[in-house]
Structures are given as structure tokens and as C-alpha cells.
Amino acid sequence: MTNQASATTIAAIAALIGDMARANILSALMSGKALTATELAHHAGVSAPTASAHLARLVDGHLIAVEKQGRHRYYRIASSAVADAFESLSHLAAIGPKRHRPTGPRDLAMRQARTCYDHMAGRLAVAMTDALIARGLIVVEDRSGLVTNDGRRFFADFGIELDPKPKSARPLCRTCLDWSERRMHLGGRLGAQLLDQSLKRHWVRPLTDSRALGITRDGERGFHETFGLPLDLLAPPR
Amino acid sequence: MTNQASATTIAAIAALIGDMARANILSALMSGKALTATELAHHAGVSAPTASAHLARLVDGHLIAVEKQGRHRYYRIASSAVADAFESLSHLAAIGPKRHRPTGPRDLAMRQARTCYDHMAGRLAVAMTDALIARGLIVVEDRSGLVTNDGRRFFADFGIELDPKPKSARPLCRTCLDWSERRMHLGGRLGAQLLDQSLKRHWVRPLTDSRALGITRDGERGFHETFGLPLDLLAPPR
């Protein structure tokens, strides 16, 4: 009767993810966008009542959170821990029965850069995080990080506002791990804003029907000049 | 119709984990030991036929592997990716609805040192890995690692045989990530042998009814002198 209670909870959570409709819903929310119930119903390929029941169960299990806005209800992933668990399962599903890495073109793009929840992951994100640490712009310890004064200036120049009085309780700088790289990368508000800026500047663009991100020509230059990332890391996957 | 196929697979895998009996079976196997069908049936609290059916499904889904030995059949976790996914879910289950870390005594011990599948995880394992890298005894790149010549000597002195012609196809040195530390630590055959030696030397001992490991007095001295780990990291959790 070890962590019996714990095993119960694990089973409950896994069972929540272990349904086609709910997995599709979570998959859709992994983009980081908050979506309405109807959109999610459509995405999961089920009727509105069915989706509603699924969403209620996911909220009840604290896998997703809901925010009502007028007559819409916006659902989103509840925490980065949820995104994390889903990514792990996703990784397991991808390598599944195979012995060695499949390395399809889609897979290569995913490994280079992709969105994870609402920030970036993959080689690009890991390298950016390393670069920020190496330059003393952020300090990372355990799972959380701090922005240094140098960093504050740097991010301001880059167009990222780090309001000292955040209205959101969400941590500014958090690390999130990476199934393809086995390294940490930035999440939290800072990670989200880095993705935001990168998209705004057209340094990366979402690839169709996937969470993979493509690095544009501008991006190759920008990431190289601004963050000092090596060019070969930024080139399109071979 | 994005990664619809992928979402299907994720749901299938999660559904496998999402059953009390199967979660208990996996939980038991997370110790890294290979167990027989009857033992697992007992552990899951179900009859032999029921357990057999569950085990067959888990094998079919490539979550566990089986090896027959005489009239016994030994089951074990199929890969570190499975152990990884289970740990992620375990982490999610632990923090679940709560806002901040619970930090019970059990939890503190788990964060300091525990077994992950068949090797060590937690602060201790992460620090050991860092120390080995810093001393140039291993080189880690991407997910896999190499033992240097210096390292080979070091491990031989430590009592770990690294036969150049391994009969097992299992990689010697692999990294595995860590939910509590968000850092990589050593898995693979080397990681397993490090745990082995640490247990043999009574530097760590399994705590009752848990995957947590306690660091003994001998261990504090040993890890400090042999790996150069700081003493405060080795002290019992406050």
C-alpha cells in the first residue's frame, strides 16, 4: 500500500487523457491558445453536449482551466505541468514500438523548433536559453529563473515589457523541459513573450497543421545577431 | 486533421496507464526490478487472469517488456521513455490541484534522492552527473553520452566494469530527465551500475514503501570524497 493513493490519482489523470475526444481537445489546446467550447467540440469531432461533458471532466481534474467571457467560455491548459505530461506521452507515442528515431521531415522540423503550450521548445529554444544564461541576462536555479538588471535592459530593447507589478500570478520565468533535447528551456511569461516577439518579427512562422515552427531568413539573421546563436543551428533541417 | 493519428496514439497509451490495476502494475515496475505475473497480480490487487489480461495489453502497447525464464515470466518497463512519461504523470498527480509545492517529509526525501526505473534521480543524481561532466569523465551530447578514457579509469577504480563488448544492446550512458530538478541525470547501463554500487557500498538505502532513497553517513562521506559533491547537498532534508 505504498503510494497507492498516488497510483490512483495517476490512473485518474491518465484516464482523462486516455480518451480520443479529450486527447484531441488537449492536443488543440497545446498550441497555447485559449479556445471556446464550440471550437473544441468541432476539433474533437463530437457534438456540443459531448464536448461539454468532456470539458467539465477535464476542468474537474485540473487539466484545463476555464474563463468565461461574455457568452463564450475559453478553455486553456491549466499549467505547464500538464503540458509537460502531455508532451511526454506525445514523445512516447512518437517513438512507440520503434527502435531508432524515425526522423521524418516533420519530425526534424519539430526537433528544431516548435511551440510548447505558449512558448518555444526544441533546439532553438534550448540554445536561446543557454545564450541568455551565458550572457548573464537571466539566472536559472532549480525550476525557476530571475531576470538580471542587464537582462531587463536587454528585453526592453527587444520589445518585451517586464512590468514590475504583474497583474497575473503566473511566474515570469520558469523552465520547462524538452523531450527532443532533454534540456531545459524558458517557459513562464518571459518564454511566452519571447515567442510572441519572434512571431511578430516574423522570425518564426507556424508550419501548417503542426506545432512545428519554421525559422525564416529574417529569423536566421535576427537570432544570430541578437542572441548570438550559431548559424548552422538556425538553418533549415537537412 | 493535424496529428490526428498521433492524438489517437497518445490517447491509446494514456488509456493503458489510465486504469487502476495497470497503473499499480507500472508503479511496481518503476522500481526497476523485473517482477513475475503473480507478484504483479498481487500488487495490483486483482486475480491472476485479470492481471494476465492487463499485462498482455501493456506488452502489446510496448509499455512493458516480458522475458520468460523457466515457468516464470518476468515483466519490466519497456524503455526509459515509458518511465519518463510515468514520472511526468506522477509529478502532475502530486502537484495536482494545489497551488504551491506540498513539501511533506516524504516529498523532500524524494526530491533529494530516489530511484527512477533502475537508476538514481533527484538532486543527488543531477549533482553527480554535473560533477562527472565537469571533471571530464563523461561527455554528454543530445540524449546520449560517452565515457572518456579518464572516466573509464575512474569507474574501474570505483568498481564498475565497463565491458567494451556489451552483450546487452542497451546504451551505456544515456540521460534521463528529472521532474523535481528539471535537469538531466544519468540513466543507461552506467546509471544503473552507479545505483548498484551505491547500494552495495551502503551509501544509499531504499526508504520503506517508497522509491525515495536515504543517504547514509557513509554515503555523505563517499559522495563527497569520490565525486566532490558539496556536503550540504548530501545532508538529510531539513
Added chain:
DNA sequence: GCGATGCTTCGGCCGTGGCCGAAGCATCGG
């Protein structure tokens, strides 16, 4: 060979949970 032990397959029972259509609240726009 023989029984004992370990494990799986078979057959049948039953409950949980998925699904939808219809109806019920809530909110917006006019």
C-alpha cells in the same frame, strides 16, 4: 511418468462511461 506450480485462454456477467437529440439557462444584439 505424476502432481504441483505459474500463467494464459475462455465464457459470461455487469457497470462505467461514451454518445446524441431535445430541452433548459445564460448572454448578446437589436
Added chain:
DNA sequence: CCGATGCTTCGGCCACGGCCGAAGCATCGC
């Protein structure tokens, strides 16, 4: 106010899958 839109609740249908006991293979010890 009214209808339209977004979402949930209700009621009922159905099947997937978990559970066990009994029986069937396989392997060991003698």
C-alpha cells in the same frame, strides 16, 4: 422585450472493457 447564439443539463441508448471461476497449456521437481 425578442430572437439568435453559446453552452450546459437531462434522459436514454449502447458497447467497450474490467472482473472472476473454470479449464487449458507449459514447466519444474521428483
